[in-house]
Amino acid sequence: MREIRGYIIVGIITAVIIYMISPYMFGNRVQIKESSTKPLQNKAHSYADVFKKVNKSVVSIYTRKSTTSNNVYFIDPRKKALIKKEYSPSGQGSGVIVSNQGHVITNFHVIAGSDEILIRDYNGNEYGTAIVGIDPLTDLAILKINKSTIPITLGKIENINIGDIALAIGNPLGVGQTITLGIISATDKEVTPNAYAYQRYVQTDAAINPGNSGGALVNSNGELIGINTAIISISGGADGIGFAIPIDIAKNVISEIIENGEVIRGYVGISAEPNYRGIGILVNGVVSNSPADKAGIRANDIIKKVNNISVTEIKEIQKIIGMVRPGQNLSMYIQRNKNIMKVNVLVSKMDYKSR
Numbered sequence: 001m002r003e004i005r006g007y008i009i010v011g012i013i014t015a016v017i018i019y020m021i022s023p024y025m026f027g028n029r030v031q032i033k034e035s036s037t038k039p040l041q042n043k044a045h046s047y048a049d050v051f052k053k054v055n056k057s058v059v060s061i062y063t064r065k066s067t068t069s070n071n072v073y074f075i076d077p078r079k080k081a082l083i084k085k086e087y088s089p090s091g092q093g094s095g096v097i098v099s100n101q102g103h104v105i106t107n108f109h110v111i112a113g114s115d116e117i118l119i120r121d122y123n124g125n126e127y128g129t130a131i132v133g134i135d136p137l138t139d140l141a142i143l144k145i146n147k148s149t150i151p152i153t154l155g156k157i158e159n160i161n162i163g164d165i166a167l168a169i170g171n172p173l174g175v176g177q178t179i180t181l182g183i184i185s186a187t188d189k190e191v192t193p194n195a196y197a198y199q200r201y202v203q204t205d206a207a208i209n210p211g212n213s214g215g216a217l218v219n220s221n222g223e224l225i226g227i228n229t230a231i232i233s234i235s236g237g238a239d240g241i242g243f244a245i246p247i248d249i250a251k252n253v254i255s256e257i258i259e260n261g262e263v264i265r266g267y268v269g270i271s272a273e274p275n276y277r278g279i280g281i282l283v284n285g286v287v288s289n290s291p292a293d294k295a296g297i298r299a300n301d302i303i304k305k306v307n308n309i310s311v312t313e314i315k316e317i318q319k320i321i322g323m324v325r326p327g328q329n330l331s332m333y334i335q336r337n338k339n340i341m342k343v344n345v346l347v348s349k350m351d352y353k354s355r
Helices: 002-026 048-057 247-260 291-295 314-323
Strands: 058-065 073-076 081-084 090-097 103-107 114-120 126-128 130-135 140-144 165-170 178-189 201-204 216-218 223-231 242-246 270-272 281-286 302-306 329-336 339-346
Touching: 048 058, 048 090, 048 165, 048 216, 058 103, 058 165, 090 165, 090 223, 103 223, 103 247, 130 247, 140 247, 165 201, 165 223, 178 242, 201 223, 223 247, 242 247, 291 339, 302 314
Parallel strands: none
Antiparallel strands: 058 090, 058 114, 073 081, 090 103, 103 140, 114 126, 130 140, 165 178, 165 216, 178 201, 201 242, 216 223, 223 242, 270 281, 281 302, 302 329, 329 339
């Protein structure tokens, strides 16, 4: 009896062993392996932490627009001109939270002519929106939602270098929050040389598609370095030539609009010859009854210095003038024929009609 019991036990053990190894012996068992541990991340090659740091500060923007709205204009780097906004019944873009009180920066062209603007956060929550202010000269706008928010960290323009890592975060083509990787291809890029000189860009090859407009361009620390604005594309998609409004311009617009409801810039009423290759800025026109006209500046004068700063490029003089507050005096050293003279210009406030 004991022998029979022993045979039975041995038989059972043998059967179990055969059952366990036979699928591998005959090769007909489908085996699927699943990891039970998190992958070891090489911080030099992963930007998951950056995304987690900034995704709460990037929102999607949805608009509804009337086809009978008044026309609005803004500078489009793709067409290198001041263009009229084309309307569609609805639109979509991105935005970046820049304060803890619900302020959101986006592109002006994303919301231009909108009757309704809806913001959707990273959790899918939706909020009605108020327009705090717009600045068509830089194609930026500030919106506000009635909610405490987590603002993005603003970077510094002096820390942006060609070759740096750049990450674009937004809602391209309405597919939801998306991050794409690239580098900084160029800084201080002027793609509209005949337009207003506030319009300059950081160029990146990070994929930017329709819907990314108004979204964040961040560095590897998760700091905002630009507002994604436009692409130059043959295919209509992301061909690796994208443009973002640099952080220094965005910072100025943020502070001006939050404090004043608008961007206040100085205005003198001169135009300059972009193809002049001499030393200084060649005036090719003066607006009648403008501050420059009242100060005695004439066409063909050559501006050598502004507030004792030597100027050789149009964007330099426009930046200086734009930062002077209306009502302040601006000194200019000009050359007329062979004579050098000093003139004082009482700066007025720029409005869009005076351009």
